[in-house]
Amino acid sequence: MALVLNEEQIMLRDAAKDFLGNRAPVSHHRQLRDNGDEPGFSQELWAEMAEMGWAAIIIPETYGGLDYGCTGLGLVLEETGRTLTPSPLLSTALIGSSALLLSGNDELCQQWLPQIASGEALLSLAFEESSQHRPGTVSTRAEPEGEGYRLNGTKLAVMDGSSADAFIVSARTRSGENPSEGISLFLVPAGTGGLGITTTKLLDNHRSSEIRLDEVLLSRSHLLGPLHGGYPILEQTLDRGRIGMAAEMLGIAQEVFERTMQYLKERKQFGVQIGAFQALQHRAATLFGEIELCKSVVLKALQAIDENSDDTALLASLAKVKCGQTARLATAEGIQMHGGIGMTDEFDIGFFIKRWRSLNQQLGDSRYHLDRFAKLKGY
Amino acid sequence: MSDKQNTFRKEVREWLADNCPEEMRSPMESDKDACWGGRDFTFQSEAQRLWLERMSARGWTAPDWPEAYGGGGLNREQLKTLKQELARINARPALVSFGISMLGPALLKYGNEEQKQEFLPPIVRGEIRWAQGYSEPNAGSDLANLQAPAIDMGDHYLLNGSKIWTSYGDDGDWMFCLVRTDLEAPKHQGISFMLFDMETPGITVRTIKLISGRSPFCEVFFEDVKIPKAQQVGELNKGWSIAKYLLTHEREMISWSGLSKSGSDSLGETAMGVIGGTDGQLDDTILRADIARFEVDEMAFALTIERARDEVKAGVSLGAVASWFKFFGTELNKQRYNLLMDMHGNDALAWTGEASDDGKLARDWLRTKGNSIEGGTSEIQLNIVAKHILGLPG
Numbered sequence: 112m113a114l115v116l117n118e119e120q121i122m123l124r125d126a127a128k129d130f131l132g133n134r135a136p137v138s139h140h141r142q143l144r145d146n147g148d149e150p151g152f153s154q155e156l157w158a159e160m161a162e163m164g165w166a167a168i169i170i171p172e173t174y175g176g177l178d179y180g181c182t183g184l185g186l187v188l189e190e191t192g193r194t195l196t197p198s199p200l201l202s203t204a205l206i207g208s209s210a211l212l213l214s215g216n217d218e219l220c221q222q223w224l225p226q227i228a229s230g231e232a233l234l235s236l237a238f239e240e241s242s243q244h245r246p247g248t249v250s251t252r253a254e255p256e257g258e259g260y261r262l263n264g265t266k267l268a269v270m271d272g273s274s275a276d277a278f279i280v281s282a283r284t285r286s287g288e289n290p291s292e293g294i295s296l297f298l299v300p301a302g303t304g305g306l307g308i309t310t311t312k313l314l315d316n317h318r319s320s321e322i323r324l325d326e327v328l329l330s331r332s333h334l335l336g337p338l339h340g341g342y343p344i345l346e347q348t349l350d351r352g353r354i355g356m357a358a359e360m361l362g363i364a365q366e367v368f369e370r371t372m373q374y375l376k377e378r379k380q381f382g383v384q385i386g387a388f389q390a391l392q393h394r395a396a397t398l399f400g401e402i403e404l405c406k407s408v409v410l411k412a413l414q415a416i417d418e419n420s421d422d423t424a425l426l427a428s429l430a431k432v433k434c435g436q437t438a439r440l441a442t443a444e445g446i447q448m449h450g451g452i453g454m455t456d457e458f459d460i461g462f463f464i465k466r467w468r469s470l471n472q473q474l475g476d477s478r479y480h481l482d483r484f485a486k487l488k489g490y
Numbered sequence: 491m492s493d494k495q496n497t498f499r500k501e502v503r504e505w506l507a508d509n510c511p512e513e514m515r516s517p518m519e520s521d522k523d524a525c526w527g528g529r530d531f532t533f534q535s536e537a538q539r540l541w542l543e544r545m546s547a548r549g550w551t552a553p554d555w556p557e558a559y560g561g562g563g564l565n566r567e568q569l570k571t572l573k574q575e576l577a578r579i580n581a582r583p584a585l586v587s588f589g590i591s592m593l594g595p596a597l598l599k600y601g602n603e604e605q606k607q608e609f610l611p612p613i614v615r616g617e618i619r620w621a622q623g624y625s626e627p628n629a630g631s632d633l634a635n636l637q638a639p640a641i642d643m644g645d646h647y648l649l650n651g652s653k654i655w656t657s658y659g660d661d662g663d664w665m666f667c668l669v670r671t672d673l674e675a676p677k678h679q680g681i682s683f684m685l686f687d688m689e690t691p692g693i694t695v696r697t698i699k700l701i702s703g704r705s706p707f708c709e710v711f712f713e714d715v716k717i718p719k720a721q722q723v724g725e726l727n728k729g730w731s732i733a734k735y736l737l738t739h740e741r742e743m744i745s746w747s748g749l750s751k752s753g754s755d756s757l758g759e760t761a762m763g764v765i766g767g768t769d770g771q772l773d774d775t776i777l778r779a780d781i782a783r784f785e786v787d788e789m790a791f792a793l794t795i796e797r798a799r800d801e802v803k804a805g806v807s808l809g810a811v812a813s814w815f816k817f818f819g820t821e822l823n824k825q826r827y828n829l830l831m832d833m834h835g836n837d838a839l840a841w842t843g844e845a846s847d848d849g850k851l852a853r854d855w856l857r858t859k860g861n862s863i864e865g866g867t868s869e870i871q872l873n874i875v876a877k878h879i880l881g882l883p884g
Binding site: 113114115372375376383384386387388389391392393395396397399400403404405406407408410411429432433481482484485486488489490 | 756758759761762767770771772778779781782783785786787789790791793794796797800801803804811814817818869871872873875876877879880881882883884
């Protein structure tokens with residue numbers, strides 16, 4: 112597929128840009144932060160987004176969705192990176208929906224996807240168990256109990272956990288070291304007995320939860336995907352999430368870059384615009400190029416998901432590394448080039464570096480994905 | 491795909507099957523295998539000579555030039571098909587030529603009818619090898635500061651001064667050259683573009699030995715060299731436009747050098763062979779991280795070239811972005827050779843001997859240091875991006 116957007120995709124991106132610019136610019140995020148509103152995003156705004164179909168972008172029409180594909184959702188995520196608009200787009204519309212779809216469990220898809228598509232239901236993926244990203248290391252257990260399962264364990268860093276209607280939980284159903292054998296996925300509704308939730312506010316004002324499963328009893332119908340064979344589904348789901356996060360980081364990098372270039376043309380010192388200084392020009396030109404690289408990588412990775420390409424895992428790691436490092440450079444240069452004002456809470460640029468840090472760390476940071484990239488390339 | 495295209499592909503495939511010599515169907519092993527053509531060129535083999543003769547007879551050494559000037563007259567789709575079919579059988583380029591990659595496009599755009607008729611067909615046939623006369627001792631990054639004066643003597647110009655960094659100047663039959671024709675005008679406005687035979691009396695060529703021990707560049711000195719007026723291209727004193735047009739071409743060419751050649755091993759694979767691994771992971775963990783960082787950039791760059799080509803097809807112009815491609819591609823190539831040197835340890839140090847092919851790796855590594863200087867330094871490319879893409883002042 113050519114590395115250019117088609118007309119439908121351009122329309123979707125422009126609509127997202129318009130809507131977010133009008134309804135949820137960075138000031139919206141600031142307001143939520145200042146008011147301390149739970150759950151870290153606006154339910155009203157989410158209802159409007161769902162009205163526009165954003166919750167349904169990757170969901171097939173048979174489950175009440177639009178079937179526009181992940182490329183479409185990626186474009187919207189890129190725009191939310193520019194405006195820092197918090198919403199369940201990542202946790203539910205991309206990651207939650209993908210886990211359900213990839214599991215191939217028609218019954219659970221029938222039950223949940225139409226509600227997700229309409230914006231009524233929210234899902235969170237609960238798979239981390241330590242501060243480091245190790246999706247293959249799972250000590251949460253699911254043991255047979257009557258006709259179903261009994262789950263015990265603790266999950267950390269659950270994105271948007273406090274607002275989730277259900278969790279997708281990874282658990283060991285067979286002991287062993289090999290992640291691809293013995294891990295299963297379960298759908299655990301939020302009200303289930305034995306489920307405990309503690310929520311933390313993160314530096315970017317998003318919410319992250321610890322989920323405790325204490326003798327949680329589930330019927331067999333809550334098993335998502337094959338017994339013992341959940342890990343490949345988890346990995347593919349995570350890859351989609353990583354690519355979505357890369358798209359959001361691309362949006363962050365572009366927005367900060369544009370704001371910073373504007374500042375270089377306005378701010379005067381020594382009687383000239385500071386953008387006339389070569390020491391800043393070369394750094395700006397280098398950053399411009401890094402962002403161009405990210406645009407190509409993100410588009411290729413999104414297309415790979417939609418084409419079900421064998422390279423999706425490699426491209427997911429490539430995108431997460433490249434966009435993570437570029438957004439890191441863009442936000443750091445954004446603060447440095449703005450000087451003192453860039454350090455103030457009153458000024459927006461600091462919001463971008465906080466969100467970048469949060470996205471960079473979740474679902475594997477640059478080191479994790481550099482290592483994974485090398486493994487996938489055979490060295 | 492249309493029937494027309496399929497017919498063309500079939501025709502190309504059959505013609506190549508009959509006409510591409512077996513020896514020309516493998517990648518070039520070294521620079522020595524390149525066919526540069528020219529008056530004094532010694533063919534490496536009869537196959538090389540035949541391949542050039544047959545390809546140029548069809549105009550396929552310059553496939554998209556008009557047939558009237560000896561080119562192939564192919565449209566964009568046909569050109570793509572021809573390239574694909576050549577790649578399919580691993581065919582070597584029949585001719586490597588600055589005449590085709592640089593002078594030709596400039597003549598097609600700026601030359602008059604007589605000049606196109608006279609100079610283009612011999613380029614297609616590989617009969618004349620061209621050298622580029624751009625830089626001077628005091629005109630490197632500040633190229634427009636070039637001084638070599640060509641004084642109007644009525645029926646001819648009289649050229650003095652010198653050029654430097656002329657690629658393969660000692661093998662060039664003719665030179666396309668930037669000269670100063672108005673000594674009073676502002677520096678960008680007194681430059682003209684001229685062509686002349688390197689055998690014209692008054693021209694001396696001296697090779698420059700580089701840190702690699704090789705001499706791919708020359709200095710060229712002019713002493714009262716007579717240039718017929720018919721050999722001046724484009725408008726008098728407007729040569730800077732031609733120079734800029736050609737530099738963009740050159741930068742695009744150089745920037746592709748950052749990508750690994752198709753079919754060759756990746757750095758990671760090479761390192762596994764040289765250093766070895768345990769459970770599929772390279773034993774040197776720090777080198778492994780360095781290589782992964784490089785390959786991430788290499789892959790991102792390849793995808794960006796792919797995207798740029800797709801955008802050009804969709805009607806978006808590349809413009810000043812070519813400067814960024816030149817910058818990034820050459821920095822990438824330098825990094826590739828740094829890592830190759832790193833991983834080969836003491837073996838990388840050999841300068842002579844058969845085992846190292848006379849120190850090929852070390853010499854190639856040293857040669858890459860020039861990539862970010864020639865064709866406009868990295869710093870100049872970043873200046874262009876800052877000014878023309880980002881709109882920064884100054």
